[in-house]
Amino acid sequence: MSVTGTERVEKSEPGLREITYTICPVPLGSHVAVEKGWLEEELAAVGAAPRYIRSRPEHDWPTHFTHQLPDFFRDGGNIPAIWARSRGEKTRVVGLTFSGTGGxxxxxxxxxxxxxxxxxxxxxxxxxxxxxxxxxxxxxxxxxxxxxxxxxxxxxxxxxxxxxxxxxxxxxxxxxxxxxxxxxxxxxxxxxxxxxxxxxxxxxxxxxxxxxxxxxxxxxxxxxxxxxxxxxxxxxxxxxVANTPHTITVSADLAENNPEIVVAYLKAAIRGGRWINENHAEAGRLFANVTSYRCPIGAARVLDGYNFVPNLTGRSIAGIEVEKRFLLDHGYIENDFDVHQWVDRSFLEQALALLDGQVGTGTSPCRAEPACTAL
Known part of the structure; x- marks a missing residue:
């Protein structure tokens, strides 16, 4: 029986720093990065290894919402990320994906x-x-x-x-x-x-x-x-804006002390996003298993018109502000904060620059994603 990357991490490979991650059940490049082995590959190159939150003890699972574990990445709906930040959790937004339909x-x-x-x-x-x-x-x-x-x-x-x-x-x-x-x-x-x-x-x-x-x-x-x-x-x-744009957030201490790990995660997510952009049919089959879009054909159609490469465009950041304002005005969060100070562009810029010098990693013809990712 083959052993998946996450199963190998469970055995704690010597010398690799364990990084916990969680991903919401929505179409995201991070899902592809996990299934293709790119997340494990990119993290291993900087001396780290991924571990999915639900492979940890059950008392750690609420971190999907609270963001309280150290060395932690979260990719998914923005509402829990905004809530955690408003409660004082020290996190950074390092990527956004705006693929919402409003409902x-x-x-x-x-x-x-x-x-x-x-x-x-x-x-x-x-x-x-x-x-x-x-x-x-x-x-x-x-x-x-x-x-x-x-x-x-x-x-x-x-x-x-x-x-x-x-x-x-x-x-x-x-x-x-x-x-x-x-x-x-x-x-x-x-x-x-x-x-x-x-x-x-x-x-x-x-x-x-x-x-x-x-x-x-x-x-x-x-x-x-x-x-x-x-x-x-x-x-x-x-x-x-409906729990979107989806946010990639990371523990602030990890970002400050080990920026290479954050860049590595983003490289994997970017590769995943570029692959989605170029392979809607195959991506639809994957997302039929990890999202609410049960039909592969229907899941593939949902991908049309969106760019799944993480970005930090003005519109995506403004979308986070729209969501935060609603949550604040309607009592879902108590404390306001500056969204622009929460966002750190440096990691995404470096990840894109490094990937644009590589070949055969699921690259996209859209070479300058932060400027051209309007959707």
Whole structure:
């Protein structure tokens, strides 16, 4: 039986510094870097080795949200990253990927609602985690999406009945150990569209819910729901901020004391992003196993129009500010901070410069990603 890179790390190769990482179940270059062995390769070149968060003891798993482990990388939704920074965790943003679609407002397929204005006086679900040990990113994303959809159609939260639905448990990811993200998320596929708000929609307890694009497409594909609003179909790009842009954050101490490790991680993520850009069909097959896009063809289509190479463009950074402001204004975080001071461009610039001198590493024809990565 072959041994994967993460399995080798579990045996703690002599002389390699262990670096813990976590990746959210969304299309990201970091996922490709893990599956292709590029993350292990790049880190080994600077004397380090990757270890997936769920291969550690279970009490370390909340670090996916809290960012409290040392020598830690996180790639994924920006809401937990913003929350951790606002609580005082010393982190740096070293890369962003903006591939959001904003989400949709969906209703039961048989419902006589065809537009948001039809929901005046009706019930819209807003999920809430029973546990308060970490930020409720699902609720924050849903609340912003709902309020935006209402505003775009001349309504406000006062024109509908917001029904809070409490959810218990860990969510869609089973509480089991895993050696890498694929092991954890592949087994979770059956649960990605579950939730108190989905059940309430089907039983008629509520009339509409917010759903991210992947979740909505699965339910639409099953013929159970229809969308009456799509935040991704407007020219206003800020409407697509929905736990996106995805952030690559790293422990500040690691960044300051071992910048070569941060550059190595980013080199792997860039290689992964470039590979996605050039191999949508194959990437779709991978992401069908580590995201909510169950169908490989559908997952591949979602990739169209986006650049998955990590960037730090003005728009991506502004997107983080948009998200932070909403979280602050609606009580999800208590402490403000300067987003621009949180971002450090030096690591990404160096990683790109080093890769542009290499051959055969999944390079992209777009050679200056920070300048041309508008999406």
């Amino acid at each position: 949709r407002i969906i209703v039961a397929a048989h419902a006589r609602f065809n537009r948001i204005s039809d929901l005046r006086g009706k019930k819209i679900a807003l999920p809430r985690r029973a546990d308060t040990d970490r930020i409720d990113f699902w609720r924050a994303t849903a609340e912003r999406g709902i309020l935006l959809a209402l505003e775009l159609n001349g309504l406000s939260g006062n024109d509908v009945e917001i029904v809070e639905l409490i959810s218990h448990g860990a969510g869609f990811l089973p509480p089991k150990p895993a050696q890498k993200p694929l092991d954890a998320f592949d087994a979770a596929q059956v649960n990605v569209v579950s939730g108190a708000e989905v059940e309430a929609l089907f039983t008629g307890e509520v009339d509409a819910i917010y759903a991210d694009f992947g979740r909505a497409k699965i339910l639409e594909g099953e013929g159970k729901v229809k969308a009456i609003e799509d935040l991704g179909h407007y020219p206003d790009w800020t409407l697509q």
